[in-house]
Amino acid sequence: MTTYEIPRPTEGDVVDLILDDHRLFETLLRDLRDSTADREAARAALSAVLIAHGEAEEEKVYTQLRRKDAITEHEAEHGEEEHAEGNEALLALLECKGTDTQKFDDAVEELATALNHHIGEEEQTILNPARTDVSEDVRLKLGKEWAKRRSELLDEDCGDIENVRRIVKKAEREGLLDDDED
Template structure:
């Protein structure tokens, strides 16, 4: 099994760090589309970094950018909704038994669609205002906090159960529509 390394920077501007993760998402998605790649390893790495990244943004980045008036409540809430949609698509991908099936390919396509949409919106409506409205020092301070939370989630590891719990919580809190079975 090929391991896909997840970079673990120790400092940086939060905008640059988030952009670096976005590029990593895109690289891992390319690997998931490549039938000759170690898709299982790419899936595991992508799951770990998506969850760590999203949780760090929701716990620290979005609230702090709101306090700095770089983004408003609606933008933060929309980002959280998109993270929940990404986690839901990620769960479907993680639940695929193999990586050589049409179900797997369909799950990759669905995840790519919600992930690319989120990356584009976040870079335009959250990261651009953060660049313009937040001082360089505050972005570096926020980068350190982002990396701390991201690192804790990477250290804890991500399993299908982790993602299932995040999706269930999003449904219970109304971030995602209630499941038909509830």
């Protein structure tokens, strides 16, 4: 089985680090659409990096940007809702038995739609203000904290289907997911 090398940065501007992951998501989604690619490995890599990325963002970045008034509480909450929607779509993809079915292809597109929407909005409403309203020193500090937490989560096999199920259930309990979508 092919394995994907997930970059493990240890420092940098948090905006650049998050953007690097966004580009990685796009690459992995392309591979998930490619019937000649190792879709199982791409699915495992995307699950791991997507969960680590989002959880680290919510724990280390969104709270700090709110404190710095770079983003509003609403923007942070909306980002968390979109993470929950992406995680729900990820779970549906992980629950597909094979990678050569229409159900799998549909699940990839559902996840791609959720992710692409979130990436676009986050880059405009959260990362742009972080670039302009937060000092470079703070962005570097956040980058180090985010990268450290992201690596810890990757080490904990955060993309495991049982962990993704737990995260989605927690989001449901917290009201981050619409009940009418099931």
